Amino acid sequence: MAAKSQLYTCGSWIVKPGMEQSFIEAWQAFADWTSQTQPGAGSGILLQAQDDPQRFISFGPWDTAENITDWRSKQEFQDFISKARALCQEMKPQTMKVAGYSSPNVS
Secondary structure, three states: OOOOOOEEEEEEEEEOOOOOOHHHHHHHHHHHEEEEEOOHHHHHHHEEOOOOEEEEEEEEOOHHHHHHHHOOOOOOHHHHHHHOOOHEEOOOOOEEEEEEEOOOOOO
C-alpha cells in the first residue's frame, strides 16, 4: 500500500497539434536524466489520452520534498520546461501526495 505521505510530481500537458512525438521524445530524455541522476526520484510515467492524443499526464514518486526542490532548481529542469512551453498549448506541473489507494484483491 502507498503511504499517505508519498509525494509525486505530476504534469498535465496539452501539446500543440503535430508536436506529440517531439513532446514524447523531450519528456523521455528528461525523465531518463531525472531517474538516472536525481536523488530520491522514482520511475516516471507518461500517459497519452487515446481519444485526445494531444493530452498527456506525467507522474513519478519522490522520496522527499527537498529532492523535488533540488531537482526543480537544476538547469536541466529549466531547459525541459522551456522546451515544453514551445511544444505545448497548456502545461501544469504540480507536486501531490497520496490521498487514497486501491489494490486488487489477491487470494
